[in-house]
Amino acid sequence: MRCSSLPALVLGLAALAAAVYRDEVDDVDFHYALVGLPLPDTTFFHRPRRDDKASLLYTLSDVGVLAAVNPTNGDVVWRHRLVENKKEDDDSTAGFFLRAPEGDDWLVTAHGSGLVQAWSALTGRNVWRAQFSGRIKDLEVLDLTAESSRDVLALFDEDGETVLRRLHGSRGSVVWEFRESSKNVPLQVSNDISNVYLISLSGSGSSLSLKVTSLDTATGARGEHWIVGAKGDVSAAGDVMFVGANSAAPVAAWVDRTKAKLSVNVIGTKAKHEFPLPPDVVSVRVHAPHLAQSQPHFLVHTQTGEEDGARTNKAYVFHTDLKTGHVTLAHELASFRGEGSYSTSCEGANVYFAQVSAEETLVFSSESHGVLARLPHKAGVDVGPVRAVTEVVRKAGSGEFAVRSAIVTGQDDWTLLRNGDRDWTRHEGMSDVVGAVWAEIPEREDLARVLAEEAHTNPLSAYIHRVKRHVDDLKHLLPGYLAGLPQRVLKNVAGGGAAEDKKQQGLWRDGFGFNKILVVATRRGRLYGLDSGNHGHVVWTRDTLALGGERPLVVRGLVADDEAGTVAMYASNGFYTELDASTGDVVEVSGGDSKKPVARTATVLGKLLPIGPDGMPTRELPANWDAEQTVVTVTEDPSPMLQGVKFGGRGKQVMWQFRLRPGLKLATVTTAPADEKVASIGRVLGDRRVLYKYLNANGVLVAASDEAARTLSVQVLDGVSGQVLSAQVHRGVDASLPVSCAMAENWYACAFFGDYALDDKTGRAIKGHQLVVTDLYESSEPDSRASPPLLDPRRPSGRDPTAAEMEAEGLPRYGPSLDLDDARRGPLSLTVSHERLVLAGGGFVVAPAAVESTCLMAAFGVDVYVSRLAPSGEFDVLGRGFGKIALVGTVVALLGGVLALGPMVRRKQINLRWEANL
Structure with a gap:
């Protein structure tokens, strides 16, 4: 298991932040431990123990996170991220598979890279893993009557060759392998009691047909094969729906180009059955049981569009004759308008269909159209169901049913309804964040x-x-x-x-500056506003797709205007939106234009300036634009280059260019915060002399890596003149791993992974994460340093610091590594009071608070985590552990002592005066 983390620079600076003490957990920080939006084919209820009646909710989400969720309270029991480092424009969920054999305590997963893994359903422990070449096309459990025969069927496409493997369920070893060299496109593998069936597409272009090949279950030997239907019945692989892979009658279904009829084939038979569809159908979904002992019934859910934008839902229940393979329409269910979904639940041979609408949940038996259970949703429960999975349990000794439905709503939330009442809601639409910004209330x-x-x-x-x-x-x-x-x-x-x-309702500004709005943008095109003062409560959400945005959303710029109280965003297709930061209301919106893509944006005076691939603005310059200001742009085509450009009414004027030599790859470009406040312009040394900092608000740090030479080149440029202010080359760097850099005041730091040569004259080197900090000064004469003590470049090497250095500068002795727990460092050592598994590899944003040396940090990716950081310590804020009662008691006791002893002291003074006179 490998979990994502924050960039290496944050880990390197972790020792500088004040600890989040045990009594401050969930008080100064909050964490959305998310799993992503559940997919319909990889989400289900499953019992993690064979003899246990309680079940967990399992899902392999659209962001590649495998998780087990407690259906009682919605908490994550365990989770693993199977897919990482997706491309910014990749929104595909194809190739995600999750299966669980009924009655067993393990799961099996696979995704597009060809990796098949088995997991313990209770603990999430990895049982076995098997890596194969090619792309995974399907994964099923070979569910036979013998308990020992529950193996795994994995279908691959290896460079045009179809490969089907049977893997041992307990060890993951290959039992048998079937290969077929043809131009057919593998789609699905299924099985019944006697055979394994390989389904593929035969033909070319849009003239395709369904081909079925039967294989022997024990040896994988080829049996017969046949074509289902006529050539041209299927236009694309995505048109074919497969349901009930392990049932007694697995089904393949597809819709013709005009969406006028539905074709159904019971896998294992050669007949194709056609059924007419109602007019104006916009979507068709098929639901079927997954147990071999369940009745061979399935449901077809159709949605038709209406002129008012609403949809009408209609369901048809079909029965399959196991002897003849004939499919007949058994009955229809009453239609309803609005958002709705159907799902299947099995209990032995009984098959139940659950209908979830905005107002109620209905339970039907596959045998009849009669309603078995009608569960109206409680007042205030507005789910807007898009898709759902349901568990239906008939209570012993009565005709009542216990129904639990895990629903994905139209707001991209994941909520569970239990007998019509909402138990919990998870904001899974907030996962996969690609951009974030802090905004003031x-x-x-x-x-x-x-x-x-x-x-x-x-x-x-x-x-x-x-x-x-x-x-x-x-x-x-x-x-x-x-x-x-x-x-x-x-x-x-x-x-x-x-x-x-x-408990104070609504948004409110506090005197410490801890209450802010965190606006996050997800790859799905949805924006959220979170209230940091109310434990990350979701204040508002807005779907940019309805405004003309793109999906997947590629954020080119996201900035907040605190004076206007708005947040503005540019997407890669030129889509622009400006929202009210406190309500999410649309202030301004501009649709994207594929002819004017946005390659990057520049923040000028708090506003976003979109820059196209040609280096020119994609929209008109603002009315108050200053033509004399220089904008630094970055281009990577045909070669990495930085330019200082002045934009005017007639075009652009290139003031300077900075090109990388051949072989270098741009790793990162960063600048100092625009609203940075410098505490002092110099630093007093031990001998009372001062080094003055080199402060340049226009500094730009450029880091470029060379994979062949294993070097990292770091240079600091002046953004106005293009002059190189500082240059360094680090050797032994692993350029395949991320490089993180930060810049502030007169210092910059870079974190990377590579070899570090020891200074013991042995020529040895060690591998690890390195954090290199550099200071810039106006002169080399003694004057100042701004780095924290642990990272101070002036740490004495090979000796202990002198008394003067310790007193005036607090310099520790130099060490080549940062120890997490070192008694010599005293209060600077780290103490692990608690831990969180945060999947936040997307980035982080920081905003200053009103309290001195305290800021709010938000890390995002799959999760969203927010905490406070105080590099210099929270010396001006009383913590929760401060003993206010003890303080008040001490003051009261002192006051009481003063009041009691006052008369006694005065009496003694008077007596002394009388004695002196006598």
Whole structure:
């Protein structure tokens, strides 16, 4: 198992952050442990123990995460990420397979790379794995009557050659292998009690037909083969639907080009059965049981479009005669309008169909159209079902049913309905984040308007107006504040104030700057607004696909305008949207244009400027555009290059160019934060001299790697003139792994993996993650350093620091590695108080808080994790462990002592004066 992590630079800087203590877990941080949107063919209820009646909810999601979820509360029991490092424009879920043999305690998975793995259903432990060449096309469990015969059938396409392997269910070894060299496209493998069937597409272009080849179950020897239907019945591989792979009568179904009829073939037979479809059909889905002992019944769900945009759902139930293989329409279910889904549940030979609509859940038997159970949804439950999986259990001794449906909603949420009541909801649409930005919570509109009016009047009138406004505020707010003051004091002393603040409804700005809005954009094209002050509560969500966006969404720029209270985003196809940060309402939207793609964006004065592949803006320049400002652009075609460009009304003027030599690959480009505040311009050394920092707000750091030479070249450029300010070359670098760099004030740091040559004159080298920090100064004369002590380049090497260095600079002795737990470092050592498995390889964003040296950090990817960081320590904020009661008790005791001892001291002083006179 290998989990994603934050970039190596964050891990290197982890020692500088204040620990999240055990009593602060879920208080100063929050974590959305997500799994992704469940796919219909790889999501099901399954019992992890053979003799246990309780079941877990298993899924292999669209982001390649295998997970087991507790259906009682929605918590993740275990999860593994099987697919990583997807391309930014890759939204394909083809080649994801998850199967579970009924009555067994293991699962088997496979994905497009040809890797087949078995897992323990209870613990998630990997049982075995088998790697094969080619692309996986299908995966099924060979479910025979003998318990020992539950092996795995894996179908591959190896460079045009069809390969079917039977793998041992307990060890993963190959039992037998079947190969066929033909131009056929492998689609599916299925089996019944007697044979294994290989289904493929025969033909070329759009004139395709279904070919079935039977194989011997024990040896894999070829039997007979036949063509189902006529040539041209199938136009594409995606048109064929396979259901009930392990049932007594597995079915293949497809719809003709005009969507006028449905063709059905019971796999193992040569007959094709055709059934008419209602007019204006927009989608057809087939649902069937998956158990061999279940009745051979299946359901066809059709949706037809209406003029008002709503859809009408209709279901048809078909029965299959096992002796003749004949398929007949048994009955129809009543139609309904709106969003809805059907799902199948099996209990022995009984087959149940569950219909989930926006208002209610109905349970039908496959034998009849009569309703077995009608479960109206409770008030306030609005699911908008898109697809669902259902578990139906008949209660012993009664005719009642217990029904649980795990539903994917139209808002990309995953929710579970139990007997019509919502048990939990997981915001799985928030997974696979590709961009994020922090936004301030806007001030009240009336206050902002009043402040704007005061700013545009003369100082005397503004002062008088402000005094009147404050007096009015006191009249309205002071009585309520004084009335609640005793209660607030008691709550603060008892330590309940923080918990009470979280109960405050809506968005509100706090004095510490911890309450902000985190806006995240997912690859599916949906944006979310999270309230960091309310434990990441989802304030709003917006689907950009309905606004003209693209899917998958490739974010080229995402920026927040705190003054206007908006968030703006550019996509790669030129789609632009500007939303209200607090509500998600659309402020401005512009559809994409395939003729004007956006290669990158530049942030100029808080606004996004889209740049096309040719280096020119794809839209008109803003009205207040300054033609003298230089914009740094990055191009990688035909070769990596940075340019400093001035854009004017007539075109662009290239001021400078920086080209990488042949063989170098651009690893990363970074700049210092635009709103960076420099604490000091210099640093005092041990001898009281000062080194002055080289501060340049236009600095651009460029890191380029050479895989052949195993080097990393790091250069700092001036963004206005293009001058190279600093250059370094690191050797022994593994260029195939990510490189992370950061830049701030007068220092920059790069983290990479490679060889490190030891300084013991032995010529030895060790492999590991390296963190290199460089300072820039105006002069080489002694003056200043801005790095934290552990990363300070001035750490003495080969000796202990002197007393002067320890007192004035706090320099520790240089060490080639960063120890996570070193007693010599005292308070700088790390203590693991708890751990989280965070799948967040997408990136991270940081925003400063109002408290000094404290910021909010959000890591994103599959998960979303937010926490506070305080590199210098939270010395100006009282933690939750602060003993307020002890402090108040001490003050009261001291006050009582003073009041009690005061008269005694005065009496003694008076007696001493009388004695002196005598």
